[in-house]
Structure formats: C-alpha cells, structure tokens
Amino acid sequence: MKGNSAARPSRRERPAKPALTREGIVATAVDLMRAEGLERVTMRRLARELDTGPASLYVYVRNTAELHAAVLDELLAGVDLSPATAEGDWRERLVRLLMSYTELLFEHPGLARSAVAARPFGKHFLNLTEAVLSLLHEGGVAPDRAAWLLDALLQYGTATAAEHAWRGADEDSQNEEDWEAMAAGVMGASERTHPRIAALGALLLSGSPQERLVWGFHVLINGAAHTPVPDVPRPL
Amino acid sequence: MKGNSAARPSRRERPAKPALTREGIVATAVDLMRAEGLERVTMRRLARELDTGPASLYVYVRNTAELHAAVLDELLAGVDLSPATAEGDWRERLVRLLMSYTELLFEHPGLARSAVAARPFGKHFLNLTEAVLSLLHEGGVAPDRAAWLLDALLQYGTATAAEHAWRGADEDSQNEEDWEAMAAGVMGASERTHPRIAALGALLLSGSPQERLVWGFHVLINGAAHTPVPDVPRPL
DNA sequence: ACCTGAACACCGTTCAAGT
C-alpha cells in the first residue's frame, strides 16, 4: 500500500500545517484569502485553519486590522515594478505602474477598503513607493510636490479599487441593481431642481472604471505640474 | 405629585419612540450615531432602540450597508452649499464647498469608509452634486471633463476623510502609535535600497491633512484643464 | 515564559409561525 499515513497523524488535510509564527500566520491568511475571499480571513477562522484557538494569534498579530495590512503587503509583492526602469515617456510608465497596483487591488476590493482606512507601509509598499518616486524624479517633479503627489496617486488608485468591485463583470447582480437604481436617480433628476445634472445626463455615467482611472492619474500628474505646494511644509 | 407617569407606560426613557417607518428608523439611526458613534449603529442595537426585534427592520431597510448610506445622506444635509452662489473666484469657492463636505465626513470616518465602498445617491448627495457641477460650469469646464472631475473630487475628499480620523487631535493614542511606527519605517529606509525615499525624507510626512486636501483639490481642478477626456465616452 | 480554553459581549440575516 503506497500509504504514508503513519507520517502525520490524521489531523485534517492541511497541506503542511505552517509553524505558528508571524510569517506562517500571514502566509496562511493569504492562502485563505485566495481560496475563500477576505471576508473569511477572520481571527477565528484563521485559528481553526492553524489548529489552535483564536487567542493564540494575538501573540503574533495585534488585531484584525494589522492582519489585513500584512496580507495586503504580501499581495503587493505582485505589483509589476518594471515600468520604473523601462524605456519611454515617464508619465506613461508611471501610469502603467499605478495601473498594475490598482488592478491587483481590484481583485480584492475588501483589501482595498482596508487600505483606504489605513495605508500600509510594509516592505512591498515601500518598494512601490520608491518606484513611484523615482519616476517622479525622472520627470523632474519638484521634491515637495512629489512627496504629496505620491500619496494622492496611491490614494486615488486605492479608493477606486475599493469602489468598483469589477463592475461590468458578469454575476454580482446585487451591485448591478444598485447601479441601475443610481442611474435612474441621476437620470431622473428634474431639469428644474437640478439643471446641471440634467444637462450632463448620461455623460455623468460614461466611461469604464479603467478609462476614468487612467484619466485621473494623468489629471493628478498634470495638475501637480501647475499647482505649487503652499509655503514651507512644516518639517515634522 | 407632579408626575405624568400615567401618560406613557414606563417603557424606558426614549425621547418619543419614533414610528416604525423608514424615516423613523433612519432618524433614530442618526441620533444613535451622534450619541455613540457609527460602530453602535447595528441592526440589533437599532432594533433595541426601537423596542422591536432586528427582523422588523428588514421590512424597511435591505441591509446594513443601505442603512449606513441612508444615514450618510441625512448627514449631508449639513453641507454648506452657499459657496456655489457666492461672489469670488470659482475655484476658491469650489474648494470651500468641497471642504465643507469633507469636514463633515472627517467627524464620522466610519461613514466616510462606507461612502468609499459605495458612493451614495440620496437627495442631499444630489444637491451637492448639482452645486459642484454648477461651479464647474461657471468655470467653463467642458461637460465631459466636468462629469469625470466631479467623481474624482468627491472621491478624493471621501477617501481622505476615511483615512485620517483627525490625526493631531489629542487622544487616539493607538493611531498615534501606528503613525509613529510608519514614520520610523519611512525615515529608516536605507539610502542604498530606497534612495528616493531617503532623499525626500521628512518631506514625505509634511503637511497637515487639511493642507494636503486643499492642495489635492486644486491639483485635480488644474489638472482637468490640461487633460482631455479620451475619445467619445460611450453613452451608457 | 509562553500559550490557550473558555467566556464575554456582541454581530447580520433568515424564516417559520403568529396576528
């Protein structure tokens, strides 16, 4: 019998029960998210996955928010940073880089939401930051504007991902209904009480999330070139 | 004795137990949020406040997200729309209007977070939209750009409110700690591995949320003037 | 010193059964 059943006492079929360390916990959390979505990555569920009680996790992770932040940073390993060192117009490359970041988040809107509430600052986030700053440097953006623009760009991408959970993709009829209700509300605005809304009409709902995203990135980049930072920002 | 104890059988001291209608439910939810914060505005807690069981609320409200959206729209009644019809530079007035919106949200970061996930479209939100659009119209912003810029501006304000929960205000030592941890992380970035982060240093953390907010609004407004919307946006 | 069982204080949502 080809069995190796004696090797591990049948504790379940977990593919290699990771050690109870911060790394093991976060890695298991990432797997769990990939398999069942962020909403299942709870302290209790994760503890069950690791064959222990929830209290044990609090030795390595301060709370659920910190856990989710760690998961996000892990995910950020997947951002394509290559545009930072590629050929071509720096603006286009910057937008490509930011799109790579945002598209990753689009697949995990729950994580994007937690990133809006508290931007992470793990290893991979730092690498992303460095890449954005080096492109802004290459483009000759002044340091004070670059510092503020960095945040605006990442926040814009993050917030956009948190909002549209891939609208246009099939399924998800709940959101589809909501969207149609809103479209009806906007389109039904009276010309008398809301003349500007009525005047723009369908224009208000035009464009895909991606088209608007790219446009927004360019607006921020172009706008920063025309908007000085006030005074001397207080140096911390 | 001066008692009016017979008037109402002592059901508790609720100040006028509202009727069980959508309006009554939302009004009670707003009161509850003002008194105890959004995190207490749960279906169960709200039901208790209304002397009924949670199931009853589902007759009037589809779910918690819809409840929070209704609370937010109610809150938006407090936005100061007067800059839309005041004297002076349209850009300054637009930023004033947007600051009024954002400052309201700053006091209820939980609501701001739910607004990032699903922008509302109630009565007061529609009024805010109309006011922003009328200022963009006054400023001569082309209709297609105005339609997209509107969303970018509101999203930027909303996301900013969702993030900084009034940092700098006293208390809230938890967030303060987090912020210092991040500051340490950013400032400690090696000059060898992250040269641009090291080069900018304290500049990355400079400015108050309000200063950055105002700057960001101007960046978006100025940027839109220099960034055409692509092609013909598909008309719904 | 390190870990955790059990408890505390909650959740959202559904549905069968009542009026």
Next chain:
DNA sequence: ACCTGAACACCGTTCAAGT
C-alpha cells in the same frame, strides 16, 4: 398582509489558568 421570536452561523478580544 404584515410583522417578529427565535434560531443559525458566526464575530473580536480578553484573561485566568494551565504547561
């Protein structure tokens, strides 16, 4: 027809007590 008690299936976090 309208409403809701009770149940289902969960939560985060703490702390006293064990090893």
